[in-house]
Amino acid sequence: MKFIKSVMIVFLLLAVSLNFGGCIIIPKSMHYDEIELSSVDSIEIYDNRDAEHREHYFWETEDSVYTLTEEENERFLEELAEIKFTDVIVITLAAVDPGFSFGDWAVRINYTDGGYQFISDGGYGITFDKDGNPTDSNHFSCEDEEWDELVLKYLPEELA
Numbered sequence: 611m612k613f614i615k616s617v618m619i620v621f622l623l624l625a626v627s628l629n630f631g632g633c634i635i636i637p638k639s640m641h642y643d644e645i646e647l648s649s650v651d652s653i654e655i656y657d658n659r660d661a662e663h664r665e666h667y668f669w670e671t672e673d674s675v676y677t678l679t680e681e682e683n684e685r686f687l688e689e690l691a692e693i694k695f696t697d698v699i700v701i702t703l704a705a706v707d708p709g710f711s712f713g714d715w716a717v718r719i720n721y722t723d724g725g726y727q728f729i730s731d732g733g734y735g736i737t738f739d740k741d742g743n744p745t746d747s748n749h750f751s752c753e754d755e756e757w758d759e760l761v762l763k764y765l766p767e768e769l770a
Contacts, residue, residue: 640750642729643691649721653678653686655761656716668712675769682764689760695750715761731757
Protein backbone atom coordinates (compact mmCIF):
# COMPACT_ATOMS: atom_id res chain seq x y z
CA MET A 611 0.00 0.00 0.00
CA LYS A 612 2.85 2.36 0.85
CA PHE A 613 4.52 1.54 -2.50
CA ILE A 614 1.36 2.38 -4.44
CA LYS A 615 1.04 5.71 -2.64
CA SER A 616 4.67 6.51 -3.41
CA VAL A 617 4.21 5.71 -7.10
CA MET A 618 1.05 7.79 -7.25
CA ILE A 619 2.78 10.76 -5.60
CA VAL A 620 5.73 10.56 -8.01
CA PHE A 621 3.38 10.31 -10.98
CA LEU A 622 1.31 13.24 -9.73
CA LEU A 623 4.41 15.39 -9.17
CA LEU A 624 5.68 14.53 -12.64
CA ALA A 625 2.32 15.38 -14.19
CA VAL A 626 2.10 18.70 -12.35
CA SER A 627 5.69 19.65 -13.23
CA LEU A 628 5.09 18.86 -16.91
CA ASN A 629 1.89 20.87 -16.90
CA PHE A 630 3.40 23.92 -15.20
CA GLY A 631 6.96 23.57 -16.36
CA GLY A 632 6.33 23.20 -20.07
CA CYS A 633 6.60 20.07 -22.07
CA ILE A 634 8.95 17.51 -23.51
CA ILE A 635 10.01 18.33 -27.07
CA ILE A 636 11.41 15.67 -29.39
CA PRO A 637 12.61 17.04 -32.78
CA LYS A 638 12.56 14.88 -35.93
CA SER A 639 13.71 15.71 -39.44
CA MET A 640 13.34 14.33 -42.95
CA HIS A 641 14.00 15.06 -46.61
CA TYR A 642 11.71 14.37 -49.54
CA ASP A 643 14.53 12.53 -51.28
CA GLU A 644 12.78 9.28 -52.13
CA ILE A 645 10.47 10.67 -54.82
CA GLU A 646 11.43 8.99 -58.09
CA LEU A 647 11.10 11.14 -61.23
CA SER A 648 9.82 8.11 -63.15
CA SER A 649 6.83 7.87 -60.79
CA VAL A 650 5.89 11.56 -61.18
CA ASP A 651 3.26 12.57 -63.72
CA SER A 652 3.18 16.30 -62.95
CA ILE A 653 3.92 18.89 -60.28
CA GLU A 654 1.50 21.73 -59.56
CA ILE A 655 1.92 24.85 -57.43
CA TYR A 656 -0.91 26.37 -55.40
CA ASP A 657 -0.92 29.98 -54.21
CA ASN A 658 -2.60 30.05 -50.81
CA ARG A 659 -1.67 33.62 -49.87
CA ASP A 660 -5.26 34.81 -50.36
CA ALA A 661 -6.97 31.47 -49.77
CA GLU A 662 -9.91 31.50 -47.40
CA HIS A 663 -8.81 28.21 -45.84
CA ARG A 664 -5.35 26.67 -45.65
CA GLU A 665 -6.34 23.63 -43.68
CA HIS A 666 -7.31 20.20 -44.94
CA TYR A 667 -8.74 20.05 -48.46
CA PHE A 668 -7.97 23.64 -49.47
CA TRP A 669 -7.61 22.33 -53.05
CA GLU A 670 -11.36 21.75 -53.21
CA THR A 671 -11.83 25.52 -53.37
CA GLU A 672 -8.47 26.60 -54.81
CA ASP A 673 -6.96 25.86 -58.21
CA SER A 674 -3.29 25.42 -58.94
CA VAL A 675 -1.65 28.48 -60.45
CA TYR A 676 1.14 26.72 -62.34
CA THR A 677 2.13 23.27 -63.56
CA LEU A 678 5.83 22.64 -63.96
CA THR A 679 7.11 21.47 -67.33
CA GLU A 680 8.57 17.98 -67.64
CA GLU A 681 12.05 19.53 -67.78
CA GLU A 682 11.43 21.45 -64.55
CA ASN A 683 10.17 18.40 -62.65
CA GLU A 684 13.60 16.78 -62.31
CA ARG A 685 15.33 19.96 -61.09
CA PHE A 686 12.47 20.71 -58.70
CA LEU A 687 12.66 17.24 -57.13
CA GLU A 688 16.44 17.52 -56.75
CA GLU A 689 16.13 20.89 -55.02
CA LEU A 690 13.19 19.68 -52.89
CA ALA A 691 15.34 16.76 -51.69
CA GLU A 692 17.92 19.24 -50.32
CA ILE A 693 15.44 21.01 -48.04
CA LYS A 694 15.32 19.81 -44.45
CA PHE A 695 11.80 19.40 -43.10
CA THR A 696 11.34 19.13 -39.36
CA ASP A 697 8.61 18.04 -37.00
CA VAL A 698 8.44 18.41 -33.27
CA ILE A 699 6.71 15.90 -31.06
CA VAL A 700 5.36 17.73 -28.03
CA ILE A 701 4.48 15.65 -24.98
CA THR A 702 2.39 17.59 -22.50
CA LEU A 703 -0.59 16.97 -20.32
CA ALA A 704 -2.32 20.17 -21.37
CA ALA A 705 -4.45 20.17 -24.50
CA VAL A 706 -2.41 21.69 -27.32
CA ASP A 707 -3.71 22.71 -30.72
CA PRO A 708 -0.62 23.16 -32.85
CA GLY A 709 -2.63 24.69 -35.70
CA PHE A 710 -1.07 22.78 -38.56
CA SER A 711 -1.98 24.11 -41.98
CA PHE A 712 -0.61 24.52 -45.47
CA GLY A 713 1.60 27.57 -45.97
CA ASP A 714 1.48 30.35 -48.56
CA TRP A 715 2.60 27.95 -51.28
CA ALA A 716 1.66 24.29 -51.56
CA VAL A 717 2.96 21.80 -54.10
CA ARG A 718 0.94 18.90 -55.43
CA ILE A 719 2.94 16.02 -56.84
CA ASN A 720 0.77 13.84 -59.09
CA TYR A 721 2.03 10.28 -59.49
CA THR A 722 1.71 8.04 -62.52
CA ASP A 723 -0.40 5.56 -60.51
CA GLY A 724 -3.07 8.24 -59.96
CA GLY A 725 -2.10 9.06 -56.38
CA TYR A 726 -0.93 12.49 -55.32
CA GLN A 727 0.81 14.26 -52.46
CA PHE A 728 0.68 17.79 -51.05
CA ILE A 729 3.79 19.36 -49.50
CA SER A 730 4.20 22.82 -47.97
CA ASP A 731 6.22 24.74 -45.44
CA GLY A 732 3.23 25.25 -43.14
CA GLY A 733 3.54 22.05 -41.15
CA TYR A 734 1.09 19.83 -42.93
CA GLY A 735 1.51 17.33 -45.75
CA ILE A 736 -0.82 14.64 -46.99
CA THR A 737 -0.71 11.76 -49.47
CA PHE A 738 -3.68 10.28 -51.34
CA ASP A 739 -4.22 7.10 -53.32
CA LYS A 740 -5.66 7.06 -56.86
CA ASP A 741 -9.22 7.10 -55.46
CA GLY A 742 -8.60 10.27 -53.46
CA ASN A 743 -8.43 8.51 -50.09
CA PRO A 744 -5.81 9.84 -47.66
CA THR A 745 -3.09 7.27 -47.04
CA ASP A 746 -0.58 9.26 -45.00
CA SER A 747 -0.15 12.66 -43.41
CA ASN A 748 2.61 14.45 -41.57
CA HIS A 749 3.40 17.65 -39.72
CA PHE A 750 6.81 18.32 -41.22
CA SER A 751 7.63 21.91 -42.13
CA CYS A 752 10.63 23.81 -43.39
CA GLU A 753 11.92 27.36 -43.23
CA ASP A 754 9.48 29.73 -44.96
CA GLU A 755 12.26 31.57 -46.82
CA GLU A 756 13.78 28.36 -48.15
CA TRP A 757 10.40 27.10 -49.37
CA ASP A 758 9.48 30.45 -50.93
CA GLU A 759 12.82 30.54 -52.75
CA LEU A 760 12.25 27.08 -54.20
CA VAL A 761 8.67 27.70 -55.32
CA LEU A 762 9.24 31.21 -56.66
CA LYS A 763 12.17 29.96 -58.75
CA TYR A 764 9.71 27.93 -60.84
CA LEU A 765 6.78 30.34 -61.02
CA PRO A 766 6.49 32.74 -63.94
CA GLU A 767 7.24 36.29 -62.77
CA GLU A 768 3.64 37.48 -63.16
CA LEU A 769 2.42 34.82 -60.69
CA ALA A 770 5.01 35.40 -57.96
